[in-house]
Amino acid sequence: MTTETLIATLYVFVLAAFLGYLVISRVPPLLHTPLMSATNAISGISLVGSIVTAGSGHGWTSTILGFLAVTSATINVVGGFMITDRMLRMFRIKTNAPARGTHAK
Amino acid sequence: MNYLIELAYLAASVLFVLGLKGLSHPETAKRGMHMAEAGMLLAVVGTLMHHEIVSYTWIIAGLLLGSTIGGAMAYWVPMTAMPQRTALSHAFGALAATLVGVAEFHHQGAGLGTFKMTAVSLEVFLGALTTTGSLLAFAKLQELLPGKPLTYGGQNVLNLGILAGILGLFVYQAITLDAGPWFYVMTGLAAAFGVLLVLPIGAADMPVVMSLLNSYAGLAAAATGFAIDNKVLIIAGTLDGFSGFILSVLMCKAMNRSITNVLFGAFGSTTTAVAAGPQGEAREVSVDDVAVQLAYARLVVFVPGYGMATAQAQTAVRELAKTLEERGVAVKYAIHPVAGRMPGHMNVLLAEANVPYSDLYELEQINPEFPDTDVAVVIGANDVVNPDARDNPQSPIAGMPILEVDRARSVVVLKRGKGKGFAGIENPLFFKPATGMLYGDAKDSLTKLVQAVKAT
Numbered sequence: 001m002t003t004e005t006l007i008a009t010l011y012v013f014v015l016a017a018f019l020g021y022l023v024i025s026r027v028p029p030l031l032h033t034p035l036m037s038a039t040n041a042i043s044g045i046s047l048v049g050s051i052v053t054a055g056s057g058h059g060w061t062s063t064i065l066g067f068l069a070v071t072s073a074t075i076n077v078v079g080g081f082m083i084t085d086r087m088l089r090m091f092r093i094k095t096n097a098p099a100r101g102t103h104a105k
Numbered sequence: 106m107n108y109l110i111e112l113a114y115l116a117a118s119v120l121f122v123l124g125l126k127g128l129s130h131p132e133t134a135k136r137g138m139h140m141a142e143a144g145m146l147l148a149v150v151g152t153l154m155h156h157e158i159v160s161y162t163w164i165i166a167g168l169l170l171g172s173t174i175g176g177a178m179a180y181w182v183p184m185t186a187m188p189q190r191t192a193l194s195h196a197f198g199a200l201a202a203t204l205v206g207v208a209e210f211h212h213q214g215a216g217l218g219t220f221k222m223t224a225v226s227l228e229v230f231l232g233a234l235t236t237t238g239s240l241l242a243f244a245k246l247q248e249l250l251p252g253k254p255l256t257y258g259g260q261n262v263l264n265l266g267i268l269a270g271i272l273g274l275f276v277y278q279a280i281t282l283d284a285g286p287w288f289y290v291m292t293g294l295a296a297a298f299g300v301l302l303v304l305p306i307g308a309a310d311m312p313v314v315m316s317l318l319n320s321y322a323g324l325a326a327a328a329t330g331f332a333i334d335n336k337v338l339i340i341a342g343t344l345d346g347f348s349g350f351i352l353s354v355l356m357c358k359a360m361n362r363s364i365t366n367v368l369f370g371a372f373g374s375t376t377t378a379v380a381a382g383p384q385g386e387a388r389e390v391s392v393d394d395v396a397v398q399l400a401y402a403r404l405v406v407f408v409p410g411y412g413m414a415t416a417q418a419q420t421a422v423r424e425l426a427k428t429l430e431e432r433g434v435a436v437k438y439a440i441h442p443v444a445g446r447m448p449g450h451m452n453v454l455l456a457e458a459n460v461p462y463s464d465l466y467e468l469e470q471i472n473p474e475f476p477d478t479d480v481a482v483v484i485g486a487n488d489v490v491n492p493d494a495r496d497n498p499q500s501p502i503a504g505m506p507i508l509e510v511d512r513a514r515s516v517v518v519l520k521r522g523k524g525k526g527f528a529g530i531e532n533p534l535f536f537k538p539a540t541g542m543l544y545g546d547a548k549d550s551l552t553k554l555v556q557a558v559k560a561t
Contacts, residue, residue: 006220009331009339016340019122020347026129029355029442030462032449035128035348036191036319042121042141043198043323043345048114048152049205049333054167055158058212065208067163073201074171075178076194081142082179083190088138090184090456091131093463 034087041080047073113151114337120144121341125348131462148337184457185414188446189246191315195322196239202325203232207292209332214284221332223279226288228328230271230295235321237299242314245303246446252308260305261369267298302368309488311446313356313367320349352448359442359468361494361504387523390541392550395480395517396557399425402479404435406471408508409451410444412485412521412547419458421551422484426460428558438464439471439481439508441489472509481513483534484547485520491532501530516540519547 027035050073054066120140127137158164182190206229210217217225244250274291277283306314323345330338357364399405407422426436438460444451452465466474475481483490492511493500510516511534518535520542534540543550 005334009334009336012336012339013327013331013343016343017347020125020344021351023122023125023129023344024348024351027125028129029440029449029467030452030465031128031131031134032352033187033191033447033453034134034449035125036315036352036448037187037194038125038128038138038141039323039345039348040191040194040198040319042124042145042341043326044201045145045148045338045341046198046201046205046326046329047145048148048335048338049329050167050201051149051152051164052155052157052333053205053208054163055155055160057159058208062208062212063163065204065211067167069201069204069208070164070167071171071174072197072204074168075175076171076198076201077145077175078172079175079179079190080194081138081145082176083182083187084138085135086179087184087187087453087456088131088135090453090459091134091462092456092459093131094461 030091034084037080037087038084041077041084044073044076044080047077107156110151110154111336113147114335117144117148117151118337118340120147121344125344184454185417186247187453188311188315188450189243191447192239192243192246192318195315195318196236196243199232199235199239199318199322199325201232202322202329203229203236203292205329206232206332210284210288215282217282217332219279219282222282223275224328224331226275226278226291228325228332229288229292230275231321231325231328233292233295234299234302235318235325237296238303238314239299239318239322241300241303242311242318245308246311254307255304260301264298264301264369267294267301270294271298305369306367308446309443310360310367312443312448312450313353313360313364315447316349316352316356317364317368318349320346320353323347323349356443356448359506360502361506387535387542388538388540390517390543392543392553392557395541395543396554396561398480398515398517399429399434399482399554400432400558400561402429402434404437404474404478405429406437406439406475406478406481406510406513408439408441408481408483408486408490408510409455410441410484410486410489411446411450412487412519414445414450414454414485416485416521416547418484418548418551419454419460421548421555423455423458423460424555425551425558426464428555432558436464437466437471437474439466439468439510441468441486441508444486444489468506468508475509475512478510478513479515481510481516483510483516483518484551487520487532488530490534491530492534493530493532510534511537511539514539517543519543519545519550521546 050069054070121144124137124141127133206225271294323342327342440451490510494502494505494507
């Protein structure tokens, strides 16, 4: 990795940090649990790295490690987004409409 | 082809940011999440076109297996178990980052170069410690292990020693680019450190720890991005890292404590002796007394705590509130930021029970209303309503912002038994003349109250 690409990458990191700070500070406490499960699902983005590791055929060790990584990251992504959706469906303003989104007990 | 993948990643990053922005309001949150989901799909599809991929067998196997497990967990887990599920999910996410790092090291070894070696080490360090720490947090929340802090002599010295060892190996790796076993020793030490870090933390401090682990999981993903030179990983990981960090700071503020104090203070184990507490007789009240009080009140405020979750009483609370509202009583809910075991826990439980979010009030909003409140009903909450935090500078929780239910005209406390709260501190609220104690299972008591109010 050259110094230029390193600097470019650091730019991305620092700007993402600022952006994250600004966006997340505006999330109300009401939605902190969905926020946590949503960011958790998004951090399952390591799936992207896992996929390359699992498929690039660098020998069995890498493939098995990659397979396990793909599995764990997918659990995170699929589970995280599904449960966030399930939670958000429950939040509603005052209405007389019948309840929905409480299929699990 | 490569620039197409990069463009897909760029679009995914934008969609993630828009998705999180949507979470600033419940109305826009669902659409926001769909954007983030589309972003993830785009990133995955883009990656599948990566030129290094020679075989899809194990990729597809992993995707299918992970989707099945993740989907099943998301579908069946009850809302009360949300903290456990989140802890487990942090463990999986961090494990993925760790495995990618280990595979990268195994494949390239010294060829990584100083910068990538540092990134891989950081990724594996954060990943391994988050994996084991989250698994331990899961075990505590699921009550497979006792929720009480586990402490022993020299704990902090041992932890700092291990941390120093990890940092030493870290620097050694970066300088020598050694492809030998020391890298794995470091990984092992990081895993052990994760366990030791969470062991002394009590169940009441879980909101902070959950947020911190959330942050570490994100930073591990960001480090992965540096290691494999992938910007969408850096952006998504950093967003997650910062979200967790901001939440930890908010949670600490809500308890008037510092992060170091939460991590190394072993709260709840040493404080019991300090707080001799107020003595006196708590006044026990009957269901019928409380029913009359509630039925003729103008404003009733419910204050839920973790006890509501353990008793699965959220639906019963909603029932009682509905019965009262039908009689013309105004009902509000007061939510303390650290009530429950993770940030926002109470809001989700009440939303599940169909409480409209417009009836949920934050600490700053509801505190001025307590003097006008006829009855404050405390359901399985203790430390967050302890007036000692405000009045007694000697109290171990002094300075923690509380819900000032003691300023209400009367208070009813639903409590399982006569024990102390999680922090092991006496609560003078229970001995005030205006306070009535209703002992027993919260769900049970609330169901009886509904009947009694209807009969009044």
